[in-house]
Amino acid sequence: MFAWVMLFATILLEVAGSVMMKLANGFTLFWPSVGVFVFYSAALAGLTVALKYIELSIAYAIWSGAGTAMIAIIGFAYFREPVTTLKLVSLMFVIVGVVGLQLSSGQSHG
Secondary structure, three states: OHHHHHHHHHHHHHHHHHHHHHHOOOOOOHHHHHHHHHHHHHHHHHHHHHOOOOOHHHHHHHHHHHHHHHHHHHHHHOOOOOOOHHHHHHHHHHHHHHHHHHHHHHHHOO
């Protein structure tokens, strides 16, 4: 359970780092630029801890897939990026892929 909580926390930290990257405006704004390094460093440290208990293929797929989905939603909602059918369908494929990997991990142990 600890590993999954850690993984979820690292996803949130990675998403925060990505948002800071956008807000840093090409590293021209100081505090968002600092945030990029702080949040990404914390996310990578947390992911490293979670990987002690969760398979690499599963943890990284969930980390990157959930992060991608959250960033897309933030992009649509906060940064007013255009929402297209192709973007939504592609996002669904990412989510289905992550779920498929998670389901397949249970089969590899038994």
